[in-house]
Every structure is written in C-alpha cells, then in structure tokens.
Amino acid sequence: METSLTGSMQGKVVLVTGGGRGVGRGIALDMAKAGARVVVNDLGASLKGDDSGDLSPAQAVAAEIEAAGGEAVADGNSVADWDGAQAMVQAATDRFGRIDAVVNNAGNLRDVLFHKMEEDDFDAVIAVHLKGAFNVSRAAAPHFKTQASGAYVHMTSTSGLIGNFGQANYSAAKLGIAALSKSIALDMARFNVRSNAVAPFAWTRMVGSIPEDTPEQKRRVEGLKKLVPEKIAPFVVALCGDAGASVTGQIFGVRNNEIFLFSQPRPIRSAHTAGGWTPEAIAERVFPMFERDFYPLHRSGDVFTWDPV
Template sequence: MVANMTGKVALVTGAGRGVGRGIALEMAAAGAAVVVNDLGSSLKGDDGADTSPAQQVVDEIVQAGGRAVANGDSVASYEGAHEMVRAAIDNFGRIDAVVNNAGNLRDTLFHKMEEDDFDAVIAVHLKGSFNVSRAAASFFKEQGSGAYVHMTSTSGLVGNFGQANYSAAKLGVAGLSKSIALDMARFGVRSNAVAPFAWTRMVDSIPATTPEQIKRIEGLKKLVPEKIAPFVVALCSDAGAKVSGQIFGVRNNEIYLFSQPRPIRTAHTSDGWTPDSVAERVFPMFEKDFYPLHRSGDVFTWDPV
C-alpha cells in the first residue's frame, strides 16, 4: 500500500457524519489511529452537544480492528481544540495529521444577515481551522513532520448566493492553509485545502423552490460523501510528502487542482494615475478580462461521474 497511514495518528473534526465520517473510516482502514471529533450539534451549531455520532464512528473502527477514540470538544474553542489534540497524544502518543472538516451553516441573503449569523460561521470554519491547526503545530514542529488538510468550498473559491458568511470563511481557509504551508515548510509540515463536492446534511439544507434549483439538488444527490476520503488520506500519507500549499477539489470520481490568484493584466502610466485616467483607460482595458458573477453551479455544470 503506497498511501499507508500505519503507525500514524489522525485527528478528523466533524467526523460523526458525512464527509468527516468517511475520512475517519478511510484513515483507520489505511492503518491510522483516529481521534473522531464531533460536537453532535445541529447545522447551525447552536444546540447542545451530542457525542453519539462520534462514538458510533469509533465503534465502527474498533469493530473492524482499528483504533479510535471519540472527542466532543468544539473547534470554535481554542481550549477545546487543544483538548482534542491532547486526546491524540494521551491515547496514541503522537499526532501526524489534522483534517479540519467541522462546519455549520447560517445561510441568508447578505442584506438580511445578522451579526451572529456571520460570527457563528466564521467561528467554526475559519477560527476553528486556526484553533485546531495551532493546537497541533507545536507537536508537528517538534517531530519534524505533519500534514494538514483544510476543507474549503467553491462557495468561497467561485461564489454562491446567500452565503456571504460561509464564502468568506471558506476563502479564508484557503488563505490560512497557504500561510501554514509557507510558515511550517522548514519543519517538514505540509498544508493543503480541499473543496469537497458531496451530498451531506449541510447541502440538504439548501432551499429548492424553482425547477432549476430542484434539478440542481437532484444532481447534488449523486455526490457521495465517502468519495472524498481516499484523496484526503493520500494527502496525509507519506506519498503526499511533496504536496503542499495547493487547493484541490474532489467531486465523486473527479479530482481538481484549482488555480490561485495571480495578476492577469497590468496597466501602467509614467505620469501617475488620476481618477479620470483610470476610468478612461484602465476600466476599458481590463473589461474583457473581468470575471462574471458566477456561482459555483455556473462553473460545475456537468453531471458528476
């Protein structure tokens, strides 16, 4: 087995259901001991914790002959993030991979979005990814190795309707991943972001009222969450040792490498710009290269395979 995780320890957040569950099971199948973290809350993340989803995944792993422990701490808590990393150290003696998968949704149109809707999503997706990554960083640095995988989204990379909070968080996650890759490369630590396409509780919450929306939802139902796991495990294994600072997408049997922002046009003047010269020269010069207001579904229009 090339992408082997034998002897390694992985922490997977939001691993009680959906994509996270698939990753935890695949990690264990590849030989890793797994800390299965899940708060067990609703999609909004505002109700009481229930660790039973995490424990159910642990039971599946143990019954298959693997090693795993459940953890119910919140990624939104800096102390909680340290507790889940400590669970890996206390139970298995080390930590080798962190998969930041935990998420919540508070979808609403921007002009109707409340501060709490924004803060709650940023706290889980972006701050949560920082919290857990930072908690593991000292161990990764000391041992001279480690792998991060952070879940981003085409809602942030491309755009989506009614998801200003989620889009901002997920594009922030891509930036966080790149910064970690740059800062920790000298310690043998790598960091990548993955945009998963999968039918999960979160996707199931998307409203569908028009025929077009209903058709899109039916297409999304074909996206199997377990299909994300093999790529994530490969990234975390030694086979992914030379892969860092990248943004990928996984959509059933398709794997994407996303572009990253770089300059595509320049305008220069020896006299310096004025508002009028910008309006007269720069806007017309750049206009043909402006990106349209695409949503994710406008870009990924073909049926998943």
Template structure:
C-alpha cells in the same frame, strides 16, 4: 498511514465520517471529533455520531477515540490534540472538516450568524492547526488538510459568512504552508463536493433548483476520503500550499490568484485616466458574478 495518529473534526457524519473510516482502514489511529450539533451549530447534546464512528472503526480492528469538543474553542482544540497524544502517543495529521451553516442574504444577515460561521470554519481551522503545531515542529513532520468550498472559491447566493470563511481558509492554509515549511509540515485545502446535511439545506423551490439538488444527490461523501488519506500520507510529502477539489471520481487542482492584466503609465494615474483607460482595458477580463453551479455544470461521474 500505519502507525500514524490523525484528528478528524466533524467526523460523526458525512464527509468527516468517510475520512475517519478511510484513515482507520489505512492503518491510522483516529481521534473522531464531533460536537453533535444541529446544522446551525446549536445544541451539542447529541454525542452519538462520534461514538458510532468509533464503534465502527474498533469493530473493524482499528483504533479510535471520540472527542466532543468545539473547534471554535481554543481550549477544546488543544484537548483534541491531547487526546491523540494521550491515546496514541503522537499526532501526525489534522483534517479540519467541522462546519456549520447559517445562510441568508447579506443585507439580512445578523452579526451573530456571521460570527458563528467564521468561528467554526475559519477560527476552528486555526485553533486545531495551532494546537498541533508544537508537536509537528518538534517531530519535524505533519500534515494539515482544511476544507474549503467552491462557495468561497467561486461564489454562491446567501452565503456571505460561509464564503468569507471558506476563502479565508485558503489563505490560512497557504500561510501555514509557508511558515511551517522549514519544519517539514505541509498544509493544503480541499473543496469537497458531497451530498451531506449541509448541502441538503439548499432550497429547491424552483424547477432549476430542484434539478440542481437532484444532481447534488449523486455526490457521495465517502468519495472524498481516498484523496485526503493520500494527501496526509508519506506519498503526499511534497504536496503543500495547494487547493484541490474532489467531486465523486473527479479530482481538481484549482488555480491561485495571479495578475492577468496590467496597465501602466509613465505620468502616474489620475481618477479620470483610470476611468478612461484602465476600466475599458480590463473589461473583457472581468470575472462575471458566477456561482458555483454556473461553473460546475456537468453531472458528477
């Protein structure tokens, strides 16, 4: 990453902090973005996390500047990219890590809670990517990494807003990969498994929940960073349009939606024939209502 400039959003804590520090260690100049908000995305007065990460990078001999804008604002996103251009003369990669949570059961979810999470995760990823796109196009290179989640890829209770945003990010990443391929710009999604303040909000009211939380505490946020750095480096130049996961020392490549069964009739379908033939034919291949914890049942390694 020597000579490259990178924007990492939500980089004041947790996964984002680890990525910013690893980017700098690999030689990149880093725009450390963090709004300094609460987990719900409220506030914004606490700007110290970004400044602290910048101080760490500079103390180690690296280059970094802090930015306190909101990814939910298109104008702020453009300022983040401008900060890279003004400070380092270029922008080579964007890591869309900023996030918030407003968990509640779907039938109890308020519109404001849905909109707030979509605005940060999904719209925020669009805003920063869109702001970087003209520079990437002009220099015929660039890398985008968007944080998805197994909550979106698989499922979780009480996260309709978060699940919609995180699965939407997969579609956004693939769209960017397709549309920007001719400009040598690549885009990938990564589902990070890490114990952060977002995960710390998971309730532990039952013995089962408590056991799950204890397992999640083993997930070190800094473990995500090496993969993200490699993905944005020249070594990842041919990797685009993919969905990955990183869980401590494990790295996953996730499948993408493809047909698994078909049903055909020469006469055309009626509601009755669908009910009589298609549903029974497909039943063995229907996906159960798994949650993320039902799929990732083994301890982190």
C-alpha cells in the same frame, strides 16, 4: 471495513474534526482502513451549531473503527473553542502518543442573503470554519514542529473559491481557509510540515439544507444528490500519507471520481503610466482595458455544469 497492516497511514495518528457524519465520517473510516489511529471529533450539534451537542455520532464512528480491528477515540469538544481544540489534540497524544495529521472538516451553516444577515449568523459560521481551523491547526503545530513532520488538510468550498447566493458568511470563511492553509504551508515548511485545502463536492447534511423552492433549485439539488461523501476520503488519505510529502500549499477539489487542482490568484493584466494616474485617466484607459478580463458573477453551479461522473 478491514484495517491494513501495510496501509499508507500505518503507525500514524489522525485527528478528524466533524468526523461523526458525512464527509468527515468517510475520512475517519478510510484513515483507519489505511492503518491510522483516529481521533473522531464531533460536537454533534445541529446544522446551525447552536445547541448543546451529542457525542453519539463520534462515538458511533469510533466504535465502527474499533469493531473492524482499528483504534479510535471519540471527542466532543468544539473547534470554535481554543481550549477545546487543545483538548482534542491532547486526546490524540494521551491515547496514542503522537499526532501526525489534522483534517479540519467541522462546519455549520447559517445561509441567508447578505442584506438580511445578522451579526450572529456571520460570527457563528466564521467561528466554526475559519477560527476553528486555526484553533485545531495551532494546537497541533508544536507537536508537528517537534517531530519535524505533519500534514494538514482543510476543507474549503467552491462557495468561497467561486461564489454562491446567500452565503456571505460561509463563503468568507471558506476562502479564508484557503488563505490560512497557504500561510500554514509557508510558515511550517521549514519543519517538514505541509498544508493543503480541499473543496469537497458531496451530498451531506449541510448541503441537504439547500432550498428546493424553484425548478432551478430542484434541478440543482437532484444533481447534488449524486455526489457521494465517501468519495472525498481516498484523496485526503493520500494527501496525509508519505506519498503526499511533497504536496503543499495547493487547493484541490474532489467531485465523485473527478479530482481538480484549482488556480490561485495571480495578476492577469496590468496598466502603467509614467506620470501617475488620475481618476479620469483610470476611467478612460484602465477600465476599458481590463473589462475583457473581468470575471462574471458566476456561482459554483455556473462553472461545474456537467453531471458528476
């Protein structure tokens, strides 16, 4: 990796959470290649996020950036902790004097069917994904407001946008992140700050936990193994650069060499009556009228059925 003196992120400072492995690692390295100075945050915890953590993944990525001539610092705070989020933003301003972009990539998994899910399974995933994205974004907000510029990229997922089995906690967090991103875009637009969500398709440590107990699961996993995590990074870099300054409030997807723009919920059918509705009238008129447009119980794999390109 060689850093570029004229890269699209030259002079900017970027915080990448979950930057020690997988998608986050690729983003951190590409940000540095584009000229950014990078805070590589990674707790180094297990997939479930329930152990004491290990800073070495973040340190390894920071060392790789510096060995290539870039500037980086490793951070081991937890995004789920308000003070930890403040500290990682402070690390950026202390070391590099500013912060220009936040990439909320840190995550964990506690996959289990809804009727078997325990409270801790739900709380732990919401705390890292949704609360973590809020914590880190909020910590950077005063700096973005003062300098009248800034970019947020939050990792959502088709598990939330479309659906998947056994991921009520993860799906709720990821769809919540899409809404959080839109709210940030609306609230921060007056300060020239943009916010977007990206659904990454990539074979990572988290995706690698998917079971392979049935032929269908094995076929799905074989397809997912073709999804390269480093393919996500160029799009994230483009969103955070000056060329992406007019792009905000959107939901994207990146699947190897494919880039998607996702729809956002809008009314597609309406029913009206002058005298008000009764339950009986709704059952007789509204349900049959709407039924042709009801969404089936699709999972992500039912929608993205073709091989990655």
